[in-house]
Amino acid sequence: MLKRERPKERFSYDPRKVLQKLEEFGKEILEELKAGRNPFIDVPTRGLSNVYFDEKDRVIKMGDKTSRRYLFNVAHARKFMQTLLIAAYIKRLVAEGKHASLREAYYANKHTIPGTHENTFEDQSESDPIIEDLERMFGVLREEMHITADRRGYIYGDIVIKDGEDEFNASKLGMGGWAVPGTVEHIEFPEINVDYVLVVETAAMADRLIEEKYPKKEKALIVATQGQASRGVRRLIHRLHYEEGLPIIVFTDGDPYGWYIYSTIKQGSINLAYLSEKLATPEAKFVGMTMDDIKKYGLENVTEKLKGIPPNKKGGPTGDYKRIIEEMNYPWFQNKEWQRQLKLALKWGVRIEQQALANKSLEFVAKKYLPEKIANEELLP
Amino acid sequence: MANSEANKLFKEFKIQSVSEFFRRNAAMLGYTGKVRSFTTIIHEAVTNSLDACEEAGIPPYVRVEIEELGSEHYKIIVEDNGPGIPENYIAHVFGKMLAGTKAHRNIQSRGQQGIGISGAVMFAQITSGKATRVITSTGGDEIIEAWVGIDVEKNEGKIFKKIKHPNPTGWRGTRIEMEVKEVRYIRSKQGPYWYLKLTAIANPHAHIELIEPDGKLIVFPRSSEEIPEPPEEMKPHPKGVMTDDIYRMARRTSRTTVRTFLIGEFSRISDKKVEELVKYIAALRLIKEEEEQRVREQLLKRLAEGEVDKVLASFGKKGKNALKEAEKLMEKPPEKLTWHEAEEIVEAFKYMTFLAPPTHGLRPIGEPNIEKGLSGILKPEFVTAVTRPPKVYRGGIPFQVEVGLAFGGELSSGFDVLRYANRVPLLFDAGSCVITSAARSIDWKRYRVDDLERTPLVLLVNVVSVHVPYTSTGKQSIASEDEIYEEIRLAIMEVARRLAKYLGGKHRKLYQVKRRKIFEKYVPEVSRALSILTGEPEDTIKNLLIKMIEKKFETVEENKAEADGNA
Numbered sequence: 049m050l051k052r053e054r055p056k057e058r059f060s061y062d063p064r065k066v067l068q069k070l071e072e073f074g075k076e077i078l079e080e081l082k083a084g085r086n087p088f089i090d091v092p093t094r095g096l097s098n099v100y101f102d103e104k105d106r107v108i109k110m111g112d113k114t115s116r117r118y119l120f121n122v123a124h125a126r127k128f129m130q131t132l133l134i135a136a137y138i139k140r141l142v143a144e145g146k147h148a149s150l151r152e153a154y155y156a157n158k159h160t161i162p163g164t165h166e167n168t169f170e171d172q173s174e175s176d177p178i179i180e181d182l183e184r185m186f187g188v189l190r191e192e193m194h195i196t197a198d199r200r201g202y203i204y205g206d207i208v209i210k211d212g213e214d215e216f217n218a219s220k221l222g223m224g225g226w227a228v229p230g231t232v233e234h235i236e237f238p239e240i241n242v243d244y245v246l247v248v249e250t251a252a253m254a255d256r257l258i259e260e261k262y263p264k265k266e267k268a269l270i271v272a273t274q275g276q277a278s279r280g281v282r283r284l285i286h287r288l289h290y291e292e293g294l295p296i297i298v299f300t301d302g303d304p305y306g307w308y309i310y311s312t313i314k315q316g317s318i319n320l321a322y323l324s325e326k327l328a329t330p331e332a333k334f335v336g337m338t339m340d341d342i343k344k345y346g347l348e349n350v351t352e353k354l355k356g357i358p359p360n361k362k363g364g365p366t367g368d369y370k371r372i373i374e375e376m377n378y379p380w381f382q383n384k385e386w387q388r389q390l391k392l393a394l395k396w397g398v399r400i401e402q403q404a405l406a407n408k409s410l411e412f413v414a415k416k417y418l419p420e421k422i423a424n425e426e427l428l429p
Numbered sequence: 430m431a432n433s434e435a436n437k438l439f440k441e442f443k444i445q446s447v448s449e450f451f452r453r454n455a456a457m458l459g460y461t462g463k464v465r466s467f468t469t470i471i472h473e474a475v476t477n478s479l480d481a482c483e484e485a486g487i488p489p490y491v492r493v494e495i496e497e498l499g500s501e502h503y504k505i506i507v508e509d510n511g512p513g514i515p516e517n518y519i520a521h522v523f524g525k526m527l528a529g530t531k532a533h534r535n536i537q538s539r540g541q542q543g544i545g546i547s548g549a550v551m552f553a554q555i556t557s558g559k560a561t562r563v564i565t566s567t568g569g570d571e572i573i574e575a576w577v578g579i580d581v582e583k584n585e586g587k588i589f590k591k592i593k594h595p596n597p598t599g600w601r602g603t604r605i606e607m608e609v610k611e612v613r614y615i616r617s618k619q620g621p622y623w624y625l626k627l628t629a630i631a632n633p634h635a636h637i638e639l640i641e642p643d644g645k646l647i648v649f650p651r652s653s654e655e656i657p658e659p660p661e662e663m664k665p666h667p668k669g670v671m672t673d674d675i676y677r678m679a680r681r682t683s684r685t686t687v688r689t690f691l692i693g694e695f696s697r698i699s700d701k702k703v704e705e706l707v708k709y710i711a712a713l714r715l716i717k718e719e720e721e722q723r724v725r726e727q728l729l730k731r732l733a734e735g736e737v738d739k740v741l742a743s744f745g746k747k748g749k750n751a752l753k754e755a756e757k758l759m760e761k762p763p764e765k766l767t768w769h770e771a772e773e774i775v776e777a778f779k780y781m782t783f784l785a786p787p788t789h790g791l792r793p794i795g796e797p798n799i800e801k802g803l804s805g806i807l808k809p810e811f812v813t814a815v816t817r818p819p820k821v822y823r824g825g826i827p828f829q830v831e832v833g834l835a836f837g838g839e840l841s842s843g844f845d846v847l848r849y850a851n852r853v854p855l856l857f858d859a860g861s862c863v864i865t866s867a868a869r870s871i872d873w874k875r876y877r878v879d880d881l882e883r884t885p886l887v888l889l890v891n892v893v894s895v896h897v898p899y900t901s902t903g904k905q906s907i908a909s910e911d912e913i914y915e916e917i918r919l920a921i922m923e924v925a926r927r928l929a930k931y932l933g934g935k936h937r938k939l940y941q942v943k944r945r946k947i948f949e950k951y952v953p954e955v956s957r958a959l960s961i962l963t964g965e966p967e968d969t970i971k972n973l974l975i976k977m978i979e980k981k982f983e984t985v986e987e988n989k990a991e992a993d994g995n996a
Contacts, residue, residue: 077962161953
């Protein structure tokens with residue numbers, strides 16, 4: 049049976065840490081200026097070229113390539129100025145204990161530069177990358193810098209959550225559970241009465257499981273990601289595993305999109321490679337849906353056809369087929385189990401949704417499918 | 430035909446047709462079209478004035494006045510401060526139809542037509558029936574006022590009326606007034622205004638004024654005090670002469686034998702060369718007698734390769750005899766040289782090699798003076814000029830190319846090529862001129878000129894030669910001789926490179942200003958943000974930043990100055 053393990057990390061949120069980093073950053077620039085040198089900042093390079101899969105830690109990590117940005121360089125000056133503006137803004141936010149969304153951060157810093165027709169930021173697409181740069185430079189999440197991400201996803205289960213001055217049990221907030229906020233850094237878990245976390249892709253399936261009282265019976269915490277897991281949810285999953293020792297089991301549709309959701313939770317993503325150590329949970333396991341489930345549970349009639357052109361057809365592969373082939377090449381899918389599932393999907397040309405299990409009966413997923421698979425540890429790595 | 434009869438016929442021919450000759454050869458003389466005729470008259474008068482001043486070492490002051498008397502009816506007045514014309518020469522200067530000395534002289538000259546101002550006098554006489562009024566003084570006690578025309582019967586100048594005035598102020602110069610019809614004054618690129626403007630550019634030592642028919646005074650001021658040296662006569666080079674030249678020169682010379690005539694009147698012909706010439710003539714004569722075409726061609730080929738001795742030897746005794754015959758030719762008196770013999774000499778010259786012709790007689794405008802001329806008249810922002818070293822075309826005719834370039838400033842947008850031959854503006858037939866094709870062949874984009882048609886750019890191209898190869902008798906466009914084309918191109922590329930460098934510097938300067946602004950505009954933002962981050966007062970940071978920018982651009986400019994200094 050799945051049981052809570054020993055925690056590997058500690059609650060680490062400390063706003064002073066961020067403030068300190070920002071001040072150091074400013075001081076270094078000032079020192080350079082005072083010494084009559086052209087101040088610069090080293091920003092880790094973004095993009096695929098600076099990303100690699102760490103076999104040992106089994107997460108996508110950022111390489112050590114950086115690009116140097118000088119204040120007195122025509123090509124860099126504007127970005128340098130923008131970086132300083134956002135850094136100063138974040139310092140005030142954190143110091144005052146306030147949070148702002150990406151868009152708020154954009155509007156708060158946008159103004160016309162005196163004596164010109166130029167704005168400090170013309171577009172949110174200018175301010176968002178600066179915030180990402182700061183995350184990379186300082187190795188802190190933007191949530192730690194009080195810039196919140198879009199919220200999406202909710203949890204349900206018998207754990208006590210401490211959110212600022214509020215303390216509540218996430219199984220006593222009604223069927224809707226507790227919506228995961230954009231920032232979960234400051235959240236603490238004074239009491240945990242579950243054995244594992246079940247991450248569910250669709251809200252409909254999560255609701256089904258809650259209605260069937262699955263969390264209570266199986267001592268599980270349901271985390272509904274509602275599609276691709278938001279940064280808040282991913283950070284929450286990471287913290288629940290590393291700080292609270294909870295095993296993580298992921299339950300998605302049996303299609304390339306669902307498997308990618310799993311992959312992101314487990315290994316991190318290329319975009320946020322620099323944050324993998326804070327967001328990814330490589331120990332997560334996958335319960336379903338798998339291609340084998342179709343045979344095992346007789347779901348042949350409720351499969352859907354894959355979209356796009358198969359690789360052996362003219363113009364192929366496209367759509368789902370292409371996606372599956374890409375996933376087959378991911379380093380973390382280089383194992384017998386996953387290669388088998390992906391090959392079967394290609395061979396049969398089908399996908400299977402979580403809710404197809406309702407074909408058996410509404411309770412089937414909660415009473416039979418999940419409990420059996422988890423108990424028998426029929427899980428994919 | 431008896432000789433006396435021929436003389437009589439010839440005389441009659443002359444009497445009847447001097448004016449007829451003028452009409453027939455109007456194109457050659459430059460009197461075609463109402464605008465062009467006007468420009469030609471101005472050209473002849475102004476050229477006379479400039480030449481006279483230069484020969485006397487006087488900085489020219491030329492004033493052209495045009496009065497409109499009626500429809501296509503004008504009075505043209507040209508006055509200069511030249512040396513004046515001695516009384517006895519007045520008729521000669523203004524009436525010497527076809528007796529021009531320049532036409533057959535091997536000298537670089539402005540006058541292109543050979544009949545000069547007398548042509549203008551003739552034109553006035555034919556169109557308006559009026560004589561040309563000449564007022565001149567050499568600076569002595571009297572001023573001569575004379576009415577001059579052409580006596581078409583005698584083909585010479587005739588003074589109809591002459592009045593002498595006292596000259597209490599010691600005035601010196603010449604003023605001519607002529608009435609002409611069948612001409613039109615237009616301020617176009619082919620009219621007198623443009624002609625004078627271009628003349629002023631190429632003659633920065635001259636002060637030129639124009640009063641247009643509407644009374645408007647236009648001044649092209651002098652921008653150089655340096656009076657050009659008069660050109661020197663250069664002996665013709667054997668590669669540059671034609672049968673006619675030799676035949677005619679032989680008749681005029683005072684030398685006693687063809688040998689001394691060739692050595693004395695041509696450049697690069699020595700005693701040794703005459704011996705060589707004899708061999709070539711002998712060989713050519715023998716080759717011509719050869720019946721088989723194949724053998725002829727082979728021998729000619731060997732001759733071209735310089736194997737004249739071997740070719741002669743191959744004919745054995747015949748060769749020796751031919752040599753003796755040819756030798757006799759050299760001892761003839763030159764005036765006995767026949768047309769056929771002159772032809773033989775020219776043909777032999779073609780197979781021989783000579784030193785390149787001397788070029789010392791060429792008189793380019795010179796780089797500083799082109800720059801002065803362009804600056805003074807066009808007031809551009811940037812000006813540069815290149816005078817190429819003299820070169821030779823057709824193997825024996827020396828020439829020299831110079832190019833000036835003006836950019837920006839008061840120039841209007843668009844590319845303009847000012848064409849000159851021996852400093853004289855060429856206003857017509859631009860399309861067929863080698864200057865135009867050479868200028869157009871340049872890839873201007875390589876020289877930072879992206880849109881040629883919208884760039885304020887003027888090129889001045891002057892081709893200097895004792896014998897400018899015109900495409901037609903109109904003498905308004907230069908033929909496309911490969912050597913000339915290539916020289917013009919090289920000169921243009923040189924000035925274009927300088928322009929590119931200048932434009933590069935200009936861009937760099939603008940770029941520096943722009944760069945500086947980029948940094949300066951962010952100073953308030955950066956200092957406020959840094960102040961928030963560090964707690965350092967905003968003003969302190971602001972001063973630091975401004976100091977940094979100052980320093981940065983100081984060093985940039987120093988580096989640039991150094992780089993320029995090294996260049």
